Amino acid sequence: xxxxxxxxxxDEANDVFFMQHAWKQAGILNPLKxxxxxxxxxxxxxxxxxxxxxxxxxxxMLVLLDLKLPKLHGLDVLKWIREQPAIQSLPVIILxxxxxxxxxxxxxxxxxNSYLIKPPHxxxxxxxxxxxxxxxxxxxxxxxxxxxx
Amino acid sequence: MNxxxxxxxxxxxxxxxxxxxxxxxxxxxxxxxxxxxAALRTAQAQLANRALQLEGxxxxxxxxxxxxxxxxxxxxxxxxxxxxxxxxxxxSFSQMLEQGYGGKLDDAGKDFLRxxxxxxxxxxxxxxxxxxxxxxxxxxxxxxxxxxxxxxxxILESYQDFQEPKAEVIIEGxxxxxxxxxxxLTQCFSNLLNNAIKFVAPATKPRVGISAxxxxxxxxxxxxxxxxxxxxQYLGKIFETFQRLETSFAGTCIGFTNVRKAVERMGGQVGVxxxxxxxxxxxxxxxAAANGITP
Numbered sequence: 406x407x408x409x410x411x412x413x414x415x416d417e418a419n420d421v422f423f424m425q426h427a428w429k430q431a432g433i434l435n436p437l438k439x440x441x442x443x444x445x446x447x448x449x450x451x452x453x454x455x456x457x458x459x460x461x462x463x464x465x466m467l468v469l470l471d472l473k474l475p476k477l478h479g480l481d482v483l484k485w486i487r488e489q490p491a492i493q494s495l496p497v498i499i500l501x502x503x504x505x506x507x508x509x510x511x512x513x514x515x516x517x518n519s520y521l522i523k524p525p526h527x528x529x530x531x532x533x534x535x536x537x538x539x540x541x542x543x544x545x546x547x548x549x550x551x552x553x554x
Numbered sequence: 555m556n557x558x559x560x561x562x563x564x565x566x567x568x569x570x571x572x573x574x575x576x577x578x579x580x581x582x583x584x585x586x587x588x589x590x591x592a593a594l595r596t597a598q599a600q601l602a603n604r605a606l607q608l609e610g611x612x613x614x615x616x617x618x619x620x621x622x623x624x625x626x627x628x629x630x631x632x633x634x635x636x637x638x639x640x641x642x643x644x645x646s647f648s649q650m651l652e653q654g655y656g657g658k659l660d661d662a663g664k665d666f667l668r669x670x671x672x673x674x675x676x677x678x679x680x681x682x683x684x685x686x687x688x689x690x691x692x693x694x695x696x697x698x699x700x701x702x703x704x705x706x707x708x709i710l711e712s713y714q715d716f717q718e719p720k721a722e723v724i725i726e727g728x729x730x731x732x733x734x735x736x737x738x739l740t741q742c743f744s745n746l747l748n749n750a751i752k753f754v755a756p757a758t759k760p761r762v763g764i765s766a767x768x769x770x771x772x773x774x775x776x777x778x779x780x781x782x783x784x785x786x787q788y789l790g791k792i793f794e795t796f797q798r799l800e801t802s803f804a805g806t807c808i809g810f811t812n813v814r815k816a817v818e819r820m821g822g823q824v825g826v827x828x829x830x831x832x833x834x835x836x837x838x839x840x841x842a843a844a845n846g847i848t849p
Contacts, residue, residue: 417639417643419639419640419642419643419646419647420639420642420643423643423646426650472635473631473635473636501635502634502635502638502639502642503631503634503635504634505630505631505634523642525638525641525642525645525675525678526642526645526646526649526671527645527646527647527649527650527653528649530646
């Protein structure tokens with residue numbers, strides 16, 4: 406069983422802390438790679454700078470993307486991902502505190518695979534991560550790699 | 555003999571004089587007219603200029619208004635994201651503290667933690683209400699035919715809080731169609747229903763009745779509850795903008811303000827009748843849809 410990482414793009418340090426906590430509680434073996442702004446997300450995914458070291462920073466199987474990010478907005482990161490032939494079908498889940506119809510509409514229009522609202526409590530996040538593990542890391546069939554290993 | 559000739563020549567002379575006089579008068583009149591026309595043209599030009607200025611002013615003001623609306627949108631956006639994040643952290647950390655270290659705390663300590671969480675939750679609710687208020691103010695509430703019966707049954711089906719065993723919410727008869735905005739009306743009824751089930755005496759199951767009556771051009775919806783009721787001194791204030799009532803109502807009033815604003819923007823009215831201990835009857839009135847009661 407391979408444990409490809411999940412890329413978590415989030416600038417709010419507390420949210421990162423809660424996510425790492427919930428990740429551990431849920432017993433997910435896939436490593437959680439964290440970047441804290443939109444530009445870093447692009448650099449990670451395109452393997453720029455230190456992210457060229459793919460043993461340390463492998464391409465993720467899934468991206469958890471916040472919307473309001475420094476430097477590059479989450480919706481622009483999403484747009485960029487969908488424009489890259491190599492990763493255009495990479496599953497992207499939006500995880501935002503915004504329940505604004507405009508954000509949700511734009512996210513789907515730009516190719517988000519799912520849109521989740523940040524739960525207001527630690528308990529809620531625990532449940533969310535558990536269902537993420539069950540559905541996205543368990544049941545869901547990820548797009549096959551473009552070239553067989 | 556020459557008399558006639560002299561007379562004739564005098565006559566002719568007189569006539570020429572008269573003609574010349576007439577001519578001069580005519581010339582004067584033409585000059586006057588020309589002057590008047592010139593004045594009119596100047597006035598017209600001034601008017602056109604003024605209209606142009608006004609048009610420019612309207613464009614300018616509209617742009618300014620658009621800018622303000624844009625700023626308001628940015629403000630709401632910032633509220634959703636930035637203000638709610640620290641609250642989420644407060645609430646989550648106190649929950650984790652309780653779960654991870656609860657054993658080391660006595661009852662007073664646990665109570666403090668519970669109060670921190672409750673306060674954070676209440677503030678989160680307030681922020682959401684304020685956000686909703688700004689949306690109610692700026693959204694374009696286009697009026698359409700709304701099947702209130704379908705809308706309310708949909709609301710009741712979507713929320714467990716409005717269903718057995720948590721609450722008993724009954725729609726009396728078939729509710730008529732009204733002229734309103736579906737999204738805004740959903741928000742209004744959700745607010746009223748949430749309020750109706752929220753404030754009941756301890757160990758009392760919320761019972762809520764929803765009915766409608768035709769009043770001339772309008773349809774009045776009633777939401778009747780078995781809650782704790784509202785003291786008469788608060789009745790007039792409950793729908794006022796951001797009115798602060800007793801603590802137990804904290805956060806609810808922005809919700810009521812939102813309902814009033816939304817209903818008013820749809821050309822309707824809201825109101826309430828209540829007595830402490832006897833429940834409340836909130837009403838909401840909107841214009842009946844053209845074909846009145848849907849079959």
